[in-house]
Amino acid sequence: MIFKRIIALCLCACLIFGTSGCAKNSGADDISAETGGEDLKHSKLIPFIISAALLTGCNFGGNESMRKYPDNEYKELPQEYMSACENGGKVEKFVYTTRDNLDFSGNAKEFEKYALVYLPEGYDENDTETRYNVLYLMHGGSDSPEWYFGGEGQSTQLKNIIDHLIANGECEPTIVCAVSYYTEYSNDATKNCKNFYIELTKDIIPVFETKYHTYAEDVTPEELKNSRRHRAFGGFSMGAVTTWATFENELDIIAYYMPISGDCWAKGMSQGEANAEYLDEKVKESGWGPEDFYIYSGTGSNDIAEPNLTPQIEAMKKLDSFKWCKNFKNGNLYEAVYEGGYHDVNTVVRIIYNGLPKMFG
Secondary structure: OHHHHHHHHHHHHHHHHOHHHHOOOOOHHHHHHHHOOHHHHHHOHHHHHHHHHHHHOOOOOOOOOOOOOOOOOOOOOOHHHHOOOOOOOEEEEEEEEEOOOOOOOOOOOOEEEEEEEEEOOOOOOOOOOOOEEEEEEEOOOOOOOHHHHOOOOOOOHHHHHHHHHHHOOOOOOEEEEEEOOOOOOOOOHHHHHHHHHHHHHHHHHHHHHHHOOEOOOOOOHHHHHHOHHHEEEEEEOHHHHHHHHHHHHOOOOOOEEEEEOOOOOOOOOOOHHHHHHHHHHHHHHHOOOHHHOEEEEEEEOOOOOHHHHHHHHHHHOOOOOOOEOOOOOOOOEEEEEEOOOOOOHHHHHHHHHHHHHHOOO
């Protein structure tokens, strides 16, 4: 990444100081002089502009991503993706220290928690050049990270699906960190979900993204902000409540969100319009615009959460900060519906199958 940026800086210097110095011995100035054509002279800037954009990740649409997104429309999960992939990744445990971050007495007790981490095939802890996108993924009520990945060294439907997506080039190699909102200091699940973003940003991300090779070159606020398009948060049910709360508070460092079968509870449960307006206000307060984040939500048509999530999404469509779209090149909001799906793992893995390829860029 550093090497690419050095090259890009050289190219940008050529743009700033003119191409004549870069092409002094190439005869480029003579050709321009002979033709006397400004169009030809300006056309010589195009390769430099394109190269600089590709190497630095800058783009021509302000903060809008340059990547080509697949269409958002729901498509059925291939049956073979449920089976183990020949060249699959692995699952390992990540342990970190946390505390009650809302206890300002100075006496908050520290304790250990863990996450289960999916590492794509080929991940090498000694390879510091290759960088990976990361999805932080939250479980639903009464569950744990094992609900997604079984346990260290184990295989599940979700692991197999991600393996196949990566192996078939449908999404870039991605690290998935399955976390939990349960704590030793509170049994209030709703409170834990609404405040989990604090644990995420204070206790997880700084340690996790130092250990694993994400796009963040360091874990300073500036670099986490610079790498926000390579970071996502998603979750099912109460995990979706956590996702909306994270969206409210962490747009500075996370650009992609995947709330599955759960609505925002900031203004209460089943308050679609009020919560949509609240989210719109939070976006405007953050200073980010509609081109700076993406929400791929999903649910089952028979899901108990569908009557809560869909009205909220419908209300969001009418507000300035959200642009419903069939492809993220044209907007930032979509809801996928698994026909016949219920509030269960079958719906979840299908929404992740559809949503993960739309993350990052």
